[in-house]
Amino acid sequence: MNEPTIEDYYSEDRKFAPSADFVAQALTADQSLYEEAAADRLAFWARQARELVTWFEDFDTVLEWELPFAKWFVGGKLNMSYNCLDRHVEAGKGDRVAFHWEGEPGDTRTITYADLLDEVSRFANVLKDLGVHKGDRVCIYMPMIPELPVAMLACSRIGAPHSIVFGGFSSDALADRINDAEAKVLITSDGGYRRGDPFALKGTADTAVAATDSIEHVVVVQRTGQDVAWNDVDVWWHDLMADASPDCPPESLDSEDLLYLLYTSGTTAKPKGIMHTTGGYLTQVAFTHKYVFDLHPDDDVYWCAADIGWVTGHSYIVYGPLANGCTSVMYEGTPDTPRPEHREGDRASWPKDRLWDIIERYGVTQLYTAPTAIRTFMKWGAQEVEPHDLSSLKVLGTVGEPINPEAWMWYHTYIGGETCPIVDTWWQTETGGHMITPMPGVTTTKPGSAVGAIPGVDIEVVDDAGNPIERGGGYLTISEPWPAMLRGIWGDPERYKETYWSTYEGRYFAGDGAKIDDEGYLWLLGRVDDVMNVSGHRISTTEIESALVDHPSVAEAAVVGATDATTGQAIVGYVILRGGNEASAELAEEIRGHVATKLGAIARPRAVFLVPDLPKTRSGKIMRRLLRDVAEGRNLGDTTTLADASVVDEIRDRAAEAPQED
Ligand code: WTA
Numbered sequence: 001m002n003e004p005t006i007e008d009y010y011s012e013d014r015k016f017a018p019s020a021d022f023v024a025q026a027l028t029a030d031q032s033l034y035e036e037a038a039a040d041r042l043a044f045w046a047r048q049a050r051e052l053v054t055w056f057e058d059f060d061t062v063l064e065w066e067l068p069f070a071k072w073f074v075g076g077k078l079n080m081s082y083n084c085l086d087r088h089v090e091a092g093k094g095d096r097v098a099f100h101w102e103g104e105p106g107d108t109r110t111i112t113y114a115d116l117l118d119e120v121s122r123f124a125n126v127l128k129d130l131g132v133h134k135g136d137r138v139c140i141y142m143p144m145i146p147e148l149p150v151a152m153l154a155c156s157r158i159g160a161p162h163s164i165v166f167g168g169f170s171s172d173a174l175a176d177r178i179n180d181a182e183a184k185v186l187i188t189s190d191g192g193y194r195r196g197d198p199f200a201l202k203g204t205a206d207t208a209v210a211a212t213d214s215i216e217h218v219v220v221v222q223r224t225g226q227d228v229a230w231n232d233v234d235v236w237w238h239d240l241m242a243d244a245s246p247d248c249p250p251e252s253l254d255s256e257d258l259l260y261l262l263y264t265s266g267t268t269a270k271p272k273g274i275m276h277t278t279g280g281y282l283t284q285v286a287f288t289h290k291y292v293f294d295l296h297p298d299d300d301v302y303w304c305a306a307d308i309g310w311v312t313g314h315s316y317i318v319y320g321p322l323a324n325g326c327t328s329v330m331y332e333g334t335p336d337t338p339r340p341e342h343r344e345g346d347r348a349s350w351p352k353d354r355l356w357d358i359i360e361r362y363g364v365t366q367l368y369t370a371p372t373a374i375r376t377f378m379k380w381g382a383q384e385v386e387p388h389d390l391s392s393l394k395v396l397g398t399v400g401e402p403i404n405p406e407a408w409m410w411y412h413t414y415i416g417g418e419t420c421p422i423v424d425t426w427w428q429t430e431t432g433g434h435m436i437t438p439m440p441g442v443t444t445t446k447p448g449s450a451v452g453a454i455p456g457v458d459i460e461v462v463d464d465a466g467n468p469i470e471r472g473g474g475y476l477t478i479s480e481p482w483p484a485m486l487r488g489i490w491g492d493p494e495r496y497k498e499t500y501w502s503t504y505e506g507r508y509f510a511g512d513g514a515k516i517d518d519e520g521y522l523w524l525l526g527r528v529d530d531v532m533n534v535s536g537h538r539i540s541t542t543e544i545e546s547a548l549v550d551h552p553s554v555a556e557a558a559v560v561g562a563t564d565a566t567t568g569q570a571i572v573g574y575v576i577l578r579g580g581n582e583a584s585a586e587l588a589e590e591i592r593g594h595v596a597t598k599l600g601a602i603a604r605p606r607a608v609f610l611v612p613d614l615p616k617t618r619s620g621k622i623m624r625r626l627l628r629d630v631a632e633g634r635n636l637g638d639t640t641t642l643a644d645a646s647v648v649d650e651i652r653d654r655a656a657e658a659p660q661e662d
Helices: 020-025 032-039 041-052 080-093 113-129 147-158 171-181 202-210 237-243 279-292 311-323 354-362 371-380 405-415 493-501 541-549 585-599 624-631 646-657
Strands: 061-066 069-074 097-102 108-112 138-140 162-164 185-189 191-194 197-200 217-221 234-236 258-264 272-277 301-304 327-331 366-369 395-398 422-424 459-462 472-478 508-516 522-527 532-534 537-539 554-564 568-577 607-610
Touching: 032 041, 041 061, 041 069, 041 279, 069 279, 080 113, 080 147, 080 279, 080 311, 097 113, 108 113, 113 147, 113 237, 138 147, 138 171, 147 162, 147 185, 147 258, 147 311, 162 171, 171 202, 171 258, 171 272, 185 202, 197 202, 202 217, 217 237, 234 237, 258 311, 272 279, 279 311, 301 311, 301 354, 311 327, 327 354, 354 366, 371 405, 371 554, 371 568, 395 405, 405 422, 405 541, 459 508, 493 508, 522 541, 532 554, 532 568, 537 541, 541 554, 541 568, 541 585, 554 624, 568 585, 568 624, 585 607, 624 646
Parallel strands: 097 327, 138 162, 138 185, 162 258, 185 217, 217 234, 301 327, 301 366, 366 395, 395 422, 568 607
Antiparallel strands: 061 069, 097 108, 191 197, 258 272, 459 472, 472 508, 508 522, 532 537, 554 568
């Protein structure tokens, strides 16, 4: 019999159905899309591809599948930037705002679809003049400024795949990625604004370029006006754009032409250049962006508060929203940096309400952010939100990590005003677009559960032997190819097979655990590498973290299994308190007890440390590996992907001071 392989303790009774008002206006409010896809998955995706995408030439085969290599919409010809821009302008929507862009210092730009088409066409001509041809890779290393989507779309217009490297990465990381992709051109800026001050980017880019051979030109956007060193390969964006023609017909590209590479940073191994192609990717991101956010492009103001340097920004700031012709907000800076007129006194006394201020001013209807951000807002407290009118909001989304039920409830209560459906979207750089999520007008949600697969995607939870289980915890696999799936790892097809398709035969597996509850709801349990083994019980860190966050004083928690002579591994929790709570040994003890009450004695942590902060990657995921090192008293391994390296020192000091009990 197929048995659960990860135990599950957390149970949730709260349920939220979409309101009658929401259902009445929803794009889809019944099972019809699910039923259609279940009846004929390929026909379903073919219909979406023909309805949501404009093809220069129709495709003749929906899917060619030679495990693990997929080709979607074979024979189809299209252009991504045409789908994102020209067709909307041709339909008379050139005056619609594509981006309400807001810089951190409070400067703004309103960019219509016609404006964007003009800039993209000019920059596409610039790239051609610099010798960029179809198939050449262009590396982009930029802050969140409008020139970033312009550069991406210009690349897609001429069929040159882009490779975006998040602006927070080091020169080594940038050089590695340039070298692996053999990029010909680098696009960067002098710097950007973050946490109230300008930061420099060009110097880091220069160091990286010096360590590469392939870069022929570096195009530099002037964002801050700071002094920069100037090299032979450098050219100013504004100089090139001043002379560029706005006439650049979109290339007719093949459905399977490479759209972009995006490197996932393994913590130890060489980064993997994840390959995404055009037709299938566009179909799935357009479909999910439309239905998962219940998009009404004539009325909505959508905001994905991620960075374009991550896949979330690629799919749900740029390609999905523009393909659907909607109006988006794009913001350069951090949520704790108010506009300059609200920066009084020292930084600590500044309001932490920039997001709520932006939602109120632009009338944002959909907000898409990460659990790590939501838990930070919990820590800051609801008083930052309360002065703002957020009643324009209609749908809330989350992505990036499992959302703990209490963080979900906080989002629901304080941001959603108890009326907005929450879509908890599970997906990966590799999947390209949403895979598991509620549909806001259809699904009755449970706080913390991502519920189930989207129409046209087949998810199965399997046991150690790779057999599907119907209830309980196991490994999350995808059993059929999907349109936006990665097509491979750049330059390394063997590694692609080995990494994703070898653990369970015939299945895609990328490392997450999941459980199915008694009502068939799917719950993500975090990375399987993080699953603990306590006295022979395989327990997910996610569930313990959710029980910790369930305590009213806790905003955020990270749990690791530390080696223990008696139990094999012991549960160690690191906890950030909500604003207004004093750290004390009594409180830590109370929180330990809370976990036992909630989940049972087996789940009681050996120790709970109250810490000021947690080590996170630059995209906001908790780095449990480092916490395990601290818990086991080891020297720290590689910390280069850490957003703020000093955090670990502080945690180590606290852990050394605090008593541990058995
Ligand atoms: C995690 C981000 C639980 C998961 C789009 C996955 C999630 C990894 C969720 C991919 C979610 C993402 N619930 N876990 N809703 N969304 N994850 O490549 O572990 O940056 O494998 O893509 O994030 O991260 P990536």
